[in-house]
């Protein structure tokens with residue numbers, strides 16, 4: 196475990212922003228912090244970053260990491276953007292790398308590597324405030340990763356980026372994951388969470404309402420239905436129930452004791468023109484909406 200949060204609560208006046216939350220972040224994986232607006236994600240991240248103190252509960256780093264220097268081990272891209280300074284790009288990144296405890300040579304090596312990796316070398320000597328918004332955002336992203344921290348917390352890392360830069364930043368996040376860095380991705384974009392996260396934590400009204408490995412959660416919530424794609428409209432028959440139709444795709448549920456093999460024989464006999472047959476996968480957005488409604 197890279198980080199463990201135990202029984203943490205935080206109240207602002209009458210607002211209980213985080214209520215008795217406990218969980219652990221596994222080492223070397225990408226975890227998603229999901230939840231509707233006001234669920235408490237940012238408050239929780241600020242407690243992990245030691246910006247806020249919890250009212251009760253503890254936040255502890257994993258083995259071998261000194262808690263006194265917690266901020267040196269964690270890279271953080273906050274939701275609110277802003278490095279709008281007159282300082283030059285490379286100088287700023289070197290400063291952040293040194294701030295996290297890197298020596299001059301390592302700070303310089305990492306800065307140059309990430310400037311190059313994110314296509315920012317040509318603006319290394321430009322003042323940050325003179326860059327476009329997207330490029331400022333990429334510099335802020337680099338400032339979070341430049342020290343290659345053990346844990347990286349990214350709050351909506353793709354907002355404000357064009358598709359080319361979304362792809363570039365995605366590749367770098369995957370690369371960091373491959374190098375063993377543990378990553379927390381806080382996002383409202385369920386599609387992004389689905390493509391990136393191996394584990395998810397879903398918060399609502401300050402509580403952790405669902406957590407675990409993404410794939411088993413998707414499977415458990417998908418039921419046993421199938422998606423059949425055929426050239427001709429699928430006829431009704433007594434082998435299955437039709438749940439939904441959308442052009443050539445039909446969502447079906449096999450009747451008890453009917454096997455996929457039976458279905459394939461029937462489709463061949465019908466000359467239905469089978470294009471594909473696959474288990475139905477519920478979108479993460481549907482699970483999100485269902486869980487939040489159930490805990491409303």
Ligand SMILES: Nc1ncnc2c1ncn2[C@@H]1O[C@H](COP(=O)(O)OP(=O)(O)OP(=O)(O)O)[C@@H](O)[C@H]1O
Nearest residue numbers: 207210211212230231232233234235236237238239
């Ligand atoms: N500094 C503060 N003072 C007072 N209330 C606060 C403060 N910070 C957060 N809150 C309240 O705590 C609750 C949780 O907010 P938080 O920003 O942590 O949620 P979030 O999940 O990050 O939301 P979003 O997805 O919109 O960023 C909200 O009701 C918010 O208004």
